[in-house]
Every structure is written in C-alpha cells, then in structure tokens.
Amino acid sequence: MNTPTRPKFGPADEALATMPTVYRDGLFDGKVVLVSGAGSGIGKAIAFLFARLGATLAICGRKPEKLEDCAEKLRALSGKPVSVHPMTIRDPLMVDAMLTEVWQAHGGLDVLVNNAGGQFAANAFDISPKGWHAVIDTNLNGTWYMMQGAARRWVAEGRRGGNIITITAAVERSLTQMTHTTASRGAVNMLSRTLALEWAEHGIRVNCVAPGTIESTGFHNYNESHVEHFALANAMQKTGDVQDTAEAVVYLAGPSGKYLTGVTLPVEGGLLLWGEFWPAGRPAWFAPRGPA
Amino acid sequence: MPEPSPRPALFAPGAHAGRRVVLAGADNAIGRAIALRLGSLGARLALGGADAGALADCAAALRAAGAGAPWTGPVQLAHADEAARWVDAAWAALGGCDLLVNATARRAPARALDMRLEDWRAVVDTNFSGAWHLVLPMAQRWRDSAAPGTIVSVIAPFQRGMPGAANEGAAAAGVLYMTKTIAVEWAAYRIRANCVAAGVLAGSENQPWPPGDAAAIAEANPMRRAGTLDDVADAVAFLGSDAAGFVTGDLLTVDGGGVLWGETWPVAKPDFFKVRT
Numbered sequence: 001m002n003t004p005t006r007p008k009f010g011p012a013d014e015a016l017a018t019m020p021t022v023y024r025d026g027l028f029d030g031k032v033v034l035v036s037g038a039g040s041g042i043g044k045a046i047a048f049l050f051a052r053l054g055a056t057l058a059i060c061g062r063k064p065e066k067l068e069d070c071a072e073k074l075r076a077l078s079g080k081p082v083s084v085h086p087m088t089i090r091d092p093l094m095v096d097a098m099l100t101e102v103w104q105a106h107g108g109l110d111v112l113v114n115n116a117g118g119q120f121a122a123n124a125f126d127i128s129p130k131g132w133h134a135v136i137d138t139n140l141n142g143t144w145y146m147m148q149g150a151a152r153r154w155v156a157e158g159r160r161g162g163n164i165i166t167i168t169a170a171v172e173r174s175l176t177q178m179t180h181t182t183a184s185r186g187a188v189n190m191l192s193r194t195l196a197l198e199w200a201e202h203g204i205r206v207n208c209v210a211p212g213t214i215e216s217t218g219f220h221n222y223n224e225s226h227v228e229h230f231a232l233a234n235a236m237q238k239t240g241d242v243q244d245t246a247e248a249v250v251y252l253a254g255p256s257g258k259y260l261t262g263v264t265l266p267v268e269g270g271l272l273l274w275g276e277f278w279p280a281g282r283p284a285w286f287a288p289r290g291p292a
Numbered sequence: 293m294p295e296p297s298p299r300p301a302l303f304a305p306g307a308h309a310g311r312r313v314v315l316a317g318a319d320n321a322i323g324r325a326i327a328l329r330l331g332s333l334g335a336r337l338a339l340g341g342a343d344a345g346a347l348a349d350c351a352a353a354l355r356a357a358g359a360g361a362p363w364t365g366p367v368q369l370a371h372a373d374e375a376a377r378w379v380d381a382a383w384a385a386l387g388g389c390d391l392l393v394n395a396t397a398r399r400a401p402a403r404a405l406d407m408r409l410e411d412w413r414a415v416v417d418t419n420f421s422g423a424w425h426l427v428l429p430m431a432q433r434w435r436d437s438a439a440p441g442t443i444v445s446v447i448a449p450f451q452r453g454m455p456g457a458a459n460e461g462a463a464a465a466g467v468l469y470m471t472k473t474i475a476v477e478w479a480a481y482r483i484r485a486n487c488v489a490a491g492v493l494a495g496s497e498n499q500p501w502p503p504g505d506a507a508a509i510a511e512a513n514p515m516r517r518a519g520t521l522d523d524v525a526d527a528v529a530f531l532g533s534d535a536a537g538f539v540t541g542d543l544l545t546v547d548g549g550g551v552l553w554g555e556t557w558p559v560a561k562p563d564f565f566k567v568r569t
Binding site: 173237272274285 | 452453455507508511514516551552553555564565567
C-alpha cells in the first residue's frame with residue numbers, strides 16, 4: 001500500500017522513529033551533525049537516529065517541504081534545535097553559503113554526513129551526457145564541495161577534529177547498469193582514503209559507508225519488476241533496511257570510530273561476494289544456461 | 293557460445309632463452325602448460341611435483357616439443373625439509389635459478405561444515421605452507437649469492453570467497469598476502485614476487501566439479517566460456533620476464549571476469565543459492 005503513512009518502500013516516519021537501535025540515549029548530546037539529502041530515504045533515517053541519540057541537527061536537501069516536515073519530527077525526537085537548509089550540493093556557492101549558515105546557527109559542526117546522491121538504472125549505452133553529469137555532479141563533485149568546505153572551516157577554527165562520513169555504494173564487484181554511480185561512488189571511496197591521509201594531521205577522520213540494496217523510498221527510482229529481484233542480489237538474499245545504514249554511520253561517527261579513518265564499511269548482506277544485481281533487467285547474455 | 297579464437301604467439305622466439313626456471317606443480321595441467329610455454333621460449337627447467345609419473349610425462353612433452361630435457365625431482369611441499377632439499381637439488385641442476393614458479397594446486401572440496409580436518413590440512417599445508425617452504429630457501433640462496441630472482445605463484449581465484457572450498461580459498465589468500473609481504477621485504481635483494489589467479493580453464497584436470505555441473509561452471513563468468521591453459525601460461529611468462537621488471541606484489545587475475553560475475557560450486561550447490569528467476 002502506498003499511502004502517506006505507509007510508504008511502499010522503507011519504513012513510515014512513525015516506525016522509523018522507534019526502530020530498534022543498539023546505541024545508548026544521549027550518545028550525541030552536545031554534538032552538531034549535518035546530514036545532506038535528509039528529506040527522505042536513507043538520509044532521513046540517519047537524521048532520525050542522530051536525533052534519537054541527542055544530536056543537534058542541520059539538514060539540507062533540494063525540497064524545502066520535505067526538509068521542514070523532517071525537521072519538525074527531528075525536533076520532537078531530540079528536543080534540540082534543527083536547522084533546515086534547502087539547496088543543492090551541485091552548486092559550490094550554495095554549499096559554501098549553507099556551511100556558513102550551519103556554523104552561524106550552531107556555532108560549529110562535529111559530524112558531516114554526506115548522504116545526498118542518486119542514480120538511475122540504465123544500460124551504459126543508453127546514458128546521455130546530461131544523465132552522466134547529473135550523477136557525477138551530485139555523487140562526486142557535490143560531495144567534494146561539502147568535504148572541502150567543512151574541512152577548511154575545521155582547520156580555520158583550529159579545533160583539531162572533524163568527522164566526515166559519506167554514503168557511497170558497495171562497488172568493488174561493479175554495479176551493472178549503473179555505470180555512472182559505480183564510477184562516482186568508487187571515486188568517493190578513494191577520495192575519502194586520500195583525504196583521510198591528507199587531513200589526518202588536522203585530526204579529521206574521513207570514512208564511507210557502502211550500502212548494497214537497502215529498501216527505501218529510493219527504490220521508487222527503479223522499475224518495480226526489477227525491484228522484485230533486488231533481494232536476490234546478495235548472499236543473505238534479502239534487502240537491508242535504512243537502519244542498517246544509519247547504525248553503520250553512527251558507529252563511524254561515535255567514539256567507536258575514533259581510530260578509524262580511510263575506511264569503507266560495506267553494508268550489503270554479502271553482495272560483494274555473491275548474487276546478481278540487474279536494476280534495469282537481466283540481459284539475455286547473463287541468463288542461466290547450465291543446470292539449475 | 294563463443295569459443296576462444298586461436299591466437300598468434302605473444303612472445304618473440306627465445307624470449308626466455310637461458311632463463312633458469314624452477315617450477316613446482318609441473319605434475320598438473322597448468323604447471324605442464326607453463327613448462328611447455330617457458331621451455332619453448334628457451335628456458336632451462338627444473339620440474340617438481342608430488343606425482344613422479346606426471347612429471348615424467350611433462351618432461352616427455354617438453355622433449356617432444358624440442359624444448360630440451362628438464363631436470364625432474366618429485367617433492368611434497370608440505371614437508372619443509374623435503375622442499376628445501378628439492379630447492380637445493382634444482383638449484384644445483386640448473387647452476388642457479390632466475391625464476392621460481394609455483395603452480396601447486398591441491399584440492400579437496402567439501403562443504404565447510406562437512407570438511408574433514410585432513411582435507412583442510414592437506415590443502416593448506418601444501419598450497420599455503422608449501423609455498424612458504426619453497427620461496428624461503430630459494431630467497432635465501434638468492435640473497436647469499438647476491439643474485440636477483442623472480443617468483444610467480446599460480447593461485448585459486450579466491451577474491452569472492454570459495455564456497456565449497458574454504459581450504460583452497462584460505463590458502464590462496466594466504467599465498468597472495470605472503471607474496472605482498474615478501475615483495476616488500478625482499479625488494480632490497482632485487483627479488484620480485486607476484487601471483488596469477490587462474491579461473492576455470494579448459495583442459496585442466498585439476499578441477500573436479502560435480503558431475504553435470506562442468507558446463508555451468510565453465511561459463512560462470514561474464515565471457516561465458518572457460519579460459520585456456522595458454523592464458524595462464526602467458527600470464528606467468530609475462531610476469532616472469534623482464535617486461536614485468538617493475539611489477540611486484542601484484543595479482544593478475546585470469547578468469548574471464550569471474551571475480552565480478554558468475555558462481556562456481558565444486559560441491560553440489562545448496563538449494564538456498566538456486567536463485568528463483
């Protein structure tokens with residue numbers, strides 16, 4: 001049922017607010033966390049979990065109404081201030097202005113969660129230059145503007161700290177029919193390793209969480225007949241939920257992550273080992289030919 | 293189904309002329325193909341393996357190919373002392389060694405829950421510890437004689453795990469990371485070390501698939517075909533040559549893309565993984 005209270009994919013807000021978590025109340029009391037793309041899907045789940053754990057939140061994204069709706073629920077969960085920043089990370093000037101707002105609103109930032117990103121399923125032959133640039137601009141370039149902007153501010157204020165976590169994807173075995181996102185997510189995984197090294201002297205940690213098929217509103221971007229098969233794309237033969245991703249982010253963001261940098265944490269049910277993922281439908285070439 | 297097309301020779305005649313090659317695992321099909329490739333390109337060979345009869349067959353094939361008579365000596369690499377003595381004998385027979393190739397590939401597939409301790413030990417002791425029993429005495433000889441050396445190890449394609457062959461996958465991963473470490477430690481002695489991961493190859497008797505599954509396994513990669521023994525022999529000939537003189541600690545995977553897509557089960561595939569389509 002696709003109703004306002006019960007989305008077809010991923011948990012409704014009420015369910016999201018009470019999903020079980022291993023983390024203790026108050027873990028992020030006094031911490032400021034910025035989550036991009038927090039209006040829906042995985043980003044919203046991350047923001048909800050941080051709010052439940054006591055964080056002060058700043059959320060950004062492209063759609064003001066979704067962000068405002070999310071912010072209201074976050075305030076109810078945390079009792080803390082939540083600032084809302086409608087913008088697109090594709091524009092470096094908007095990123096810079098938004099980060100300045102965040103610093104002004106909260107007096108600083110502790111954790112940057114780069115969740116904003118997206119892709120669409122298409123065979124590589126069919127991706128237009130516009131489609132290619134849209135994905136690369138958001139997933140790679142936008143993420144970079146956010147990282148550099150936050151790190152410059154952390155270094156400028158001389159705080160020796162800062163924590164960047166980016167949601168990428170489990171790409172080591174390729175992601176067929178998502179050439180653009182494979183390229184951009186792989187690039188961010190490696191970008192993060194480079195920055196982990198370069199910015200270690202400033203006490204800034206840089207890590208990634210690499211989901212596989214996580215059931216969220218993002219599934220609406222795919223043809224339903226293909227979504228049915230997503231659960232078969234990994235060894236566990238099930239899709240993950242948004243809390244799987246959010247709890248991985250918290251692990252890296254919290255004191256549990258204090259010795260982790262340059263790491264990509266896969267959250268993919270064994271997709272990197274086994275299974276097939278054909279988000280635009282399996283081509284005949286790859287159909288089973290031998291005995292079942 | 294597409295078949296591999298015959299291809300012209302890659303290397304110039306005599307590309308390995310005079311190279312002294314010590315080759316363990318010449319008693320299996322991959323090792324034999326490597327011996328024939330290197331021998332045909334002018335290498336002088338010392339061959340080892342557990343199966344003396346198969347070594348004799350390999351030597352006969354080399355002579356028939358006009359590659360000259362190799363030295364042969366049976367060896368069980370699982371025994372460190374025996375491996376060291378074999379290295380000594382091979383070194384003496386060739387008057388030194390330029391290239392050490394290890395194509396040893398013992399297999400004992402079983403579901404992990406059913407795997408007997410002896411099958412774990414047989415594979416790990418031979419493929420993994422055996423690799424160490426081989427490279428250490430050879431590297432010591434290279435160090436002591438101030439001679440450079442090159443090591444190429446052929447391993448199983450373990451990168452996605454090896455369901456049905458936990459012993460083999462663990463051993464292969466162990467050999468790769470042992471290789472990476474010695475590539476660093478022994479670079480000071482002008483020793484290079486690399487690995488070739490070999491996927492499913494036509495004509496390799498060393499791959500006991502369950503009856504009926506051979507065809508499915510052969511096409512379990514994006515190219516949807518088995519490779520050839522030549523594919524791996526060429527990879528070893530490249531990494532063992534001066535063309536790869538700046539390559540060390542690396543893995544060259546020759547598997548038709550099988551690391552990315554396709555599944556091979558050396559035991560009956562569990563129902564859980566029989567995917568609904």
